[in-house]
Amino acid sequence: MSSTPDITGILENTKELDRLRKEQEEVLVEVNKIHKKLRSSPEVVEKPGDTSLSQLKNLFIQAKELSESEVTVSNIRLAQLDSLLPSGQQRGKLEVAEGNGLKRKRMKAGSDVTRVPPSIRNQMKAYASLKGEQVAARITADDAEQDEWLVVKVIHFDRETKEVEVLDEESGDDEEGGGQRTYKLPMSCILPFPKRNDPSTTQEFLPGKHVLAVYPGTTALYKATVVSTPRKRKSDEYLLEFDDDEENGALPQRTVPFHKVVALPEGHRQQNQELKEEITLKDEKSDQLRKRTGLAWSRLEVVKKTAS
Known part of the structure; x- marks a missing residue:
């Protein structure tokens, strides 16, 4: 029969796991806020006194510590749950463990594997x-x-x-x-990548969807927007427009095989187009200012010559 302290300890550790997971969710929210801020205004980190990167570093450290604490508490709770097994099962475990130290280590390693969730095991496979x-x-x-x-x-x-x-x-x-x-x-x-020999089993990205795709003629992947799908084109290729791939003021449409296109990862960081446009606009204004200044100096020279 299990003692009350065993049940109490399990409940306390369950509450502690809930608290740790809640704190991890709160940290993740803060991390996403800073990521969003840096994606929209990457130049902010260059401003004096900005602490965005140090805050982000501290949040990652906090998340790591919370994750390690969760593992520790989870292992303690697993041991407590093991102690609640019927005595017959406990004796069976003890008999298996009554060999040399190597056998006990093997048994522990085997038990760790069985505790991996099926979804993780399938992913690892x-x-x-x-x-x-x-x-x-x-x-x-x-x-x-x-x-x-x-x-x-x-x-x-x-x-x-x-x-x-x-x-x-x-x-x-x-x-x-x-x-x-x-x-x-x-x-x-x-x-x-999708299986190139079985396009029917791959995910199809609809027009307007952002994806990550191999730029033609390279081995690098960049963010792109779907213009047309393989099914619509009756081929094995997507028609895409790559971000920042401007030619003569427009984005050219390029074909990429379906098996070189994947979903755009959440939080993907790429050069901010709005920032590039802002820099271009500033350069254009600077050129206009230089031209106007030069014109003013020319007029002043004419006035000087006329006066003399």
Whole structure:
């Protein structure tokens, strides 16, 4: 029969988990606020006295600490729940554990695997199956000003660290030494491409939808807007307009195979078009001011000559 203190401890840890998760949600809201602010006005970080980046760093540290606390409390609660198992099951566990230290370690490792939620196990299995395939990968840090996405090849998936090792096959063309570069990235930085041999099973992005797509002739991915879908075009290609891809004052429409187009990640950071337009406008005004100043000086010279 379980004792009252065991039940009380489980309830207390359950409340503590709820509190930790609530705090994590509050931190996430604050992080999203700062991200939104920086996306709309990236120049604010250059202003004296602005603390946006330091606030963001502190929030990430707080989120990490809360996450680690949640893991600790979760493990304690799991141990408490194990203690509530019927005595017959407990004896069975003890008999299995009554070997050498290695057997006990193996048993613990096995129990950890069974506690991984099915959705996470399925996701890990899917990433492990990507070995040898090309994927889209964000190779820039979380605090980078802009996200850089490249087409890379999956070398290995580490189930322990949940990291994907990838190879940038084109990096040797530009970097000194000519060596290809590898990265170890978290699963969140990897986006699998649609299966090119089975377009019927892929998600179709409708006209007007923002996507991430491989720019023609490169291995880099950029934000683009769907103009026409493969189904409408009766082909295997999207018709896209890439952001900032201006030619003669207009955005050209470019074709990209469906298997090189993925959903635009939430919070994607790319050069702010409004800021570029503002800078262009300022440059135009400066040119106009210089022309007017030059005209004024010319008129003054004419007046001087006439007076003399």
